[in-house]
Amino acid sequence: MLVNSREMLKKAQAEHYAVPSANFLDMESIKNHVLLAEKLGLPLIIGLAESHLGDNINLEDAALVGKKYAEQVSVPIVLHLDHGESYETCKKAIDLGFTSVMIDASMKSFEENVETTRKVVEYAHARNVTVEAEIGHVASNFNENDTETLYTTAESAKAFAEASGCDSLAISIGTAHGVYKAKAIPEISFDSLNAIREATDVPLVLHGGSGSGDDNLSRCAKEGICKVNVYTDLYLAAMKEHDESDTSDYFKIQKAMKKGMNECLTHYYKVFGTK
Numbered sequence: 001m002l003v004n005s006r007e008m009l010k011k012a013q014a015e016h017y018a019v020p021s022a023n024f025l026d027m028e029s030i031k032n033h034v035l036l037a038e039k040l041g042l043p044l045i046i047g048l049a050e051s052h053l054g055d056n057i058n059l060e061d062a063a064l065v066g067k068k069y070a071e072q073v074s075v076p077i078v079l080h081l082d083h084g085e086s087y088e089t090c091k092k093a094i095d096l097g098f099t100s101v102m103i104d105a106s107m108k109s110f111e112e113n114v115e116t117t118r119k120v121v122e123y124a125h126a127r128n129v130t131v132e133a134e135i136g137h138v139a140s141n142f143n144e145n146d147t148e149t150l151y152t153t154a155e156s157a158k159a160f161a162e163a164s165g166c167d168s169l170a171i172s173i174g175t176a177h178g179v180y181k182a183k184a185i186p187e188i189s190f191d192s193l194n195a196i197r198e199a200t201d202v203p204l205v206l207h208g209g210s211g212s213g214d215d216n217l218s219r220c221a222k223e224g225i226c227k228v229n230v231y232t233d234l235y236l237a238a239m240k241e242h243d244e245s246d247t248s249d250y251f252k253i254q255k256a257m258k259k260g261m262n263e264c265l266t267h268y269y270k271v272f273g274t275k
């Protein structure tokens with residue numbers, strides 16, 4: 001069942017669990033993630049980041065395959081654009097049938113972030129599509145020019161949610177994208193999370209879930225995070241199974257990678273307490 005994220009995240013918020021947002025890099029992973037969700041009888045968000053568009057996958061292909069598989073299963077599936085970098089990309093994804101978009105203007109000023117997000121919200125809401133935005137900044141271990149974490153304050157989260165009209169809000173409380181240096185588990189500011197949750201009713205989103213520690217993530221899900229993005233760990237799990245499979249057979253390689261991803265996503269469903 002293809003849905004937007006509104007009811008899915010409100011339910012998660014009310015029942016104190018989080019829904020995984022599994023990122024995909026190719027069409028095979030879309031099928032794989034959706035069929036696993038159906039097998040487990042659980043909701044799922046499948047996300048494609050604008051930075052991953054290219055030879056391997058484009059928005060048109062993702063929309064076509066994403067809609068096909070989402071519509072053929074009984075569990076709710078959100079087809080989500082992750083880290084949309086402009087109004088134009090968000091509009092394109094919406095026009096193609098994505099049911100949720102993230103506009104990431106978190107590196108702009110507060111006013112510009114509100115203005116850009118509002119514009120996407122207006123276009124999206126007229127088409128029954130939900131919008132995620134980000135305030136504060138989740139740094140990236142992929143990019144050495146983007147390593148500064150800007151923690152989200154409760155005041156800015158509240159003011160931003162009201163002014164922008166976004167449906168969910170990615171906050172920065174200590175996680176980062178990619179693999180943590182020396183594989184250290186990050187320190188999460190639960191004080192920040194609790195203050196933000198008390199200040200605003202907007203469902204909260206955590207990016208950089210991979211490698212952040214099961215105890216941390218489980219607690220985040222219980223204390224107000226409704227959606228956790230998982231990307232790096234899915235692909236590390238796939239590559240690990242591939243390496244260990246010791247095969248050069250094309251089908252066996254695919255099967256091994258699929259097994260790795262499925263085990264990883266199943267694990268995170270348990271950690272997040274998804275219902």
Ligand SMILES: [Zn+2]
Pocket residue numbers: 083138177207208229
């Ligand atoms: Zn992210």
